[in-house]
Amino acid sequence: MKTMFMDGNAAAAEAMRLARIQVVAAYPITPQSPIAEGLAKFCVQGTLDAKYMRIESEHSAMSACVGAALTGVRVGTATASVGLALMHEILNVASGLRLPIVMPVVNRALVAPWSLWCDHSDAMPERDSGWLQLYAEDAQESLDLALIAYRVAEHPEVMLPVMVCLDGFFVSHTGMAVRVPDQSEVDEFLPPYHTDNLLLDPDKPMFVNPLTMSDEYTELKYQHKIGADKAEQVLPEVMAEFAKKFGRKYEPVEFYKCDDAEEVVVTLGSMSGTASYVVDQLRAKGQKVGLARIVSFRPFPHRLLRERLAGVKRIAVLERATSIGGAGGPVLAEVRSTLTNLPVRVEGFVAGLGGRDIPPATIEKVFDHLRTAEPQCRPTWADVRSDAMTIREVVQ
């Protein structure tokens, strides 16, 4: 093991190198480009023995990954924002074909308006694409969760693709001292990929993905669902094995000071560090608050959340995405649904869209609001400016 100063992008690329991916099909996009560039550099240097495909779009990148994965090799790609949206059609193919592709997604807002900066409006619409989704808090987690992701993805009872989501710039471009495992350690943790089904091999001919009638479509989707359900059990097992081998402990949900908490904020990704700081500050003032950081959004950790948040009075779900016209943001809807029939109030908060920072003040405001405001069905926009409705007004 060695310690290196690297940002989230470099850590994600390093994880893919350590995973010995054999085919890379990546299309550059801000803020993911350093991953596509990093993998190209590894291939030229010879530190990664892979075929690097300089592909012409994200749609083709995912298509090429599907094609390569169907020959039985471990593949790699990465994307962000509109690139992920362009992949949408083939994301569903990859998951429906049970191909264990691991893909860093560097979270960036969708257009319009044009934005280069972080929110989760790219990854959240893909929550129903049949992929698993892990959210990293920092560069170290980008590396670690990617390695964990390969093991979960390729588990024979799971066989599903995984997005490793890292917040654009906040994680992707923020450097830290990252502990990088040795290749030999990773090789022990992650053996070569092998599959016998959904494979294109002239020695064992098989036709993959023909038209499927309604007498079998439901059953194949059910198999897919069972794979994701299985991942809820496999993920903590793999995380425990990872902790044993590499010394860093992960859980599908990280609970911080939740045991006696009356109020808990639920977060994803890079905002969580700030949230834990605010929890400490409020605890110092005698408030019984806690933090539940969701690492695994897919599979959604239903059991863990129900067990650990059963005694909490009020929960604030803070998310960098919304569902315009809907009753809740994606995370709010999941948490509420999960905690059905428990005597706990769940409120939703939207903040940090399009790269807006989520400072301690925003999270303090969320806790205040949770305590003082009337219950609401729909999420509160926690950091919207008071002059929102006059921005870019056309003056007649």
Add this chain to the structure above:
Amino acid sequence: MQGSSQVLDMVSPGVSACHGCGLEIAFRTVVNVLGPRTIVVIPPGCSAMFSGVGGETCVRIPGYQCNLENTAATLSGIRAGLDMQGKHDVNVLGCAGDGATIDIGLQSLSGAMERGDRIIYVCYDNEAYQNTGNQASGSTPLGASTTTTPGGKPTYRKDMMQIVAAHHIPYAATCSISHLEDMVKKVEKARDCGGTAYLQLLGPCPTGWFFDSDQSVKIARLAVQSLVWPLYEVTNGTEYRLTHKVSKPIPVGDYLKSQGRFSKITEEQVAFVQQRVENDYAALLKRVEG
């Protein structure tokens, strides 16, 4: 085809193709030339009848049904995966219609050709989205009536071979089901060219072109004889060669009048097509002569 009876048929004898389908003849020919060490990628469209339904397929070779616009990118990915495993002997074949190639699949194909990926891309051109009931594509000829050009298509077709040639791939050729020996040679050259190969193959469609189903091969021959579908090959994007010379071309009108889809074409349009076909052929000859 000499010796073809000794080759194991890679395609099931009973398939759900329409009666008189030009594609069926073409697909059998291409797949049988390439043989068992071939992986076929098929997007939705007429050739998806070879993919099969549910647990049954019509091909003996491994295959994958991709999406409408990503045949080439999928082939490239398969090639990369095979090459990384040392399986260089396996042919990677795509069989996509004109809509999946010339319209929605153009970007993906252009990317693969520019990278020079070693794939064999067959565009079976039946000049419209025939599998979904004859909607016009960028390959539909001027004056042809389809369900989305019920008054006849007002524009000329896209010159895909020129687009392909501009990518300077090692091998590109036109084929017709009326000239199978010519097709066989071209499939062999495509297989052995060492890079991206593109074949554009005319496959007349009785149900979309409106002719009797016993006329498919004859109509393909009329297309060749009228110079509407010249048979030629392009090596490295610059070396053109006619593979079948037509000494006495028949009038374009004879070809057009053989099909119900041109029932609404005007005399002016026929004259325009005649002129355009002659000009295109003259330009082709010029390139052949270099």
